[in-house]
Amino acid sequence: MRVKYVLSEVLVGLWRNVTMTIAMIITMAVSLTMLGASGLMYRQVSDMKELYYENIEVSIFLKTDVPAEQRDALRAKLDGDPLVEEVVYVNKDEAYQRFQQMFRDAPDLVGAVQADVLPESFRLKLTNPQEYRSIYEQYKDDAAVDEIVDQSALLDKIFNILTAIQNIALAAAAVMAIAALLLVANTIQVAAYSKRREVAVMKLVGASNWFIQAPFVLEAVVAGLIGSLLGLLALIGAKQFLFDGSLQSLQGLLSPVSWGDILIMFPLMAGVGGLVSAITAWVTLRFYLRV
DSSP states (O other): OHHHHHHHHHHHHHHHTHHHHHHHHHHHHHHHHHHHHHHHHHHHHHHHHHHHHHTOOEEEEEOTTOOHHHHHHHHHHHHTOTTEEEEEEEOHHHHHHHHHHHTTTOHHHHHHOOGGGSOOEEEEEESSGGGHHHHHHHHTTOTTEEEEEEHHHHHHHHHHHHHHHHHHHHHHHHHHHHHHHHHHHHHHHHHHHHTHHHHHHHHHTTOOHHHHHHHHHHHHHHHHHHHHHHHHHHHHHHIIIIIIIITGGGTTTSOOOOHHHHHHHHHHHHHHHHHHHHHHHHHHHHHHTOO
């Protein structure tokens, strides 16, 4: 009987302040969507870092017309270096073929470049990509070396940008969360004020604090859970129309977003939405009703 009463009061309370309830749900949904998007981005950045840094290369470009003896001596040193996992020699013709492939959409540029102007190089895969500086310091003064290029420098810049975007999303989620909490607190206060006589009567007849507070707390929890469902739908829409739609051409650069990645965000969003709403409602009632 008590459970039935509490649930009926929750539904009545949500409908009584329907405008504020809708505003609370929408604000909570936006906040939780940003939270879920930040979580997805964190997973994506981590996956991309692992993928790219595992396949990172260091390119050692040789001087023009380097003697074969110096080139072979450098190759021998690289083959025996414990920091180097794999060495691939790229001659001028192979370098030109790569150049043609990279700039196939710019035929004028390709036509203006001859194979003999492109340098020979060694492409290195390191046992530990973080040891690039050691490789650089060890080989930068070699007689055959013209330049050493590390892909991680570019990747660091890219991942710094992605991390900044992630932090912005988290900050936006935090701001929206504060707005949602204020709306929850205000909605609970309005609901409690509208039922102040009923609350007073229940206190007089000896109703427990939990029995009085439960409908208000559950109202906030229901709103938080509905907001998390809307946030999940927003993430599903983003995957369907953004990641699998307009960003489909970037699948080779971005790690794919699976349905599992989307669904794993829902427990986080629902947990945060429900728990934070419940705590906010309970604290508000403690100060407002003094029960």
